[in-house]
Amino acid sequence: MGEQRQTSGNGGEQAALWNGASGQAWVEHQGLLDDMFRPLEEQLLQAAGNAGAQRILDVGCGTGSTTLALARRLGAQGRCTGIDISAPMLAAARARAQREGINASFIHADAQEHAFAPASFDMIVSRLGVMFFSDPVRAFANLRWAATSDATLHCIAWRSAAENPFMTTAERAAAPLLPELPPRQPGAPGQFAFGDRERVLSILQASGWDNIDIRPSDVTCTLPERALAGYLSRLGPVGLALQGADATKRERVIDTVCAAFTPYVHGDTVRYTAACWTITARATAAALPNGRDSNHA
Numbered sequence: 001m002g003e004q005r006q007t008s009g010n011g012g013e014q015a016a017l018w019n020g021a022s023g024q025a026w027v028e029h030q031g032l033l034d035d036m037f038r039p040l041e042e043q044l045l046q047a048a049g050n051a052g053a054q055r056i057l058d059v060g061c062g063t064g065s066t067t068l069a070l071a072r073r074l075g076a077q078g079r080c081t082g083i084d085i086s087a088p089m090l091a092a093a094r095a096r097a098q099r100e101g102i103n104a105s106f107i108h109a110d111a112q113e114h115a116f117a118p119a120s121f122d123m124i125v126s127r128l129g130v131m132f133f134s135d136p137v138r139a140f141a142n143l144r145w146a147a148t149s150d151a152t153l154h155c156i157a158w159r160s161a162a163e164n165p166f167m168t169t170a171e172r173a174a175a176p177l178l179p180e181l182p183p184r185q186p187g188a189p190g191q192f193a194f195g196d197r198e199r200v201l202s203i204l205q206a207s208g209w210d211n212i213d214i215r216p217s218d219v220t221c222t223l224p225e226r227a228l229a230g231y232l233s234r235l236g237p238v239g240l241a242l243q244g245a246d247a248t249k250r251e252r253v254i255d256t257v258c259a260a261f262t263p264y265v266h267g268d269t270v271r272y273t274a275a276c277w278t279i280t281a282r283a284t285a286a287a288l289p290n291g292r293d294s295n296h297a
Contacts, residue, residue: 014085023086025234033066047154053123058082060129064093071104083107112139116146126155131193140207147283157281160195166272170238173260209281
């Protein structure tokens with residue numbers, strides 16, 4: 001499905017993916033995806049308001065919806081920065097910021113590797129953008145280095161595939177027609193890499209975060225029924241596999257996949273439950289990872 005966004009992953013392969021056709025597909029469906037994930041964005045806006053944050057980093061910002069929403073909330077006194085590996089998505093984000101006159105900045109980089117200035121942000125957020133790091137401990141340690149003492153972390157990530165049947169309906173339905181679809185690799189960087197709560201807890205503990213809280217959150221997301229076919233044909237594993245398909249095969253796959261989504265169609269609306277984790281933590285004044293101590297932050 002189109003929700004398989006990522007900030008980093010398996011080196012050049014992921015960079016090529018999100019700087020190519022997949023990134024462009026997200027740009028083309030920007031409005032649809034923004035509207036679908038608005039409930040998750042609202043969670044982050046509320047968390048930022050509760051924290052009183054003034055310098056926020058949005059990890060895996062994509063086309064910038066959450067970054068811009070946070071920047072609007074902060075106003076002139078705050079600063080919001082988005083980071084993403086996808087150049088076309090960031091180009092769209094920058095264009096939106098300029099068009100709307102919003103004071104937000106964007107970094108084209110892998111958040112796992114980027115050389116952040118120490119203690120740059122008093123809050124780090126992410127909407128479905130942290131499950132794809134090739135070395136998640138290193139990535140979250142790098143984000144911890146970028147956080148001020150007492151900064152907060154607030155991420156939303158998918159739970160398991162079993163708890164999110166909507167997310168795999170397209171590939172399950174299309175599998176007989178698209179034998180080249182790659183199987184999901186359990187535990188590998190990807191949409192459901194954070195499905196195991198204990199694994200997420202261990203990652204955050206090993207990377208220097210404290211006061212960790214990981215709670216299940218079930219959120220209703222919707223999209224217009226009229227947009228379903230276009231959404232399925234361009235985004236996610238099925239959309240990627242259809243790029244080189246002939247018109248006959250493409251039509252057959254889309255018809256088959258759309259029929260599989262009938263249980264989620266309610267009149268003119270497609271509705272599903274996004275089974276996520278709400279992940280929060282704090283950067284205390286304890287020792288920072290990799291031998292860095294808080295006096296040098």
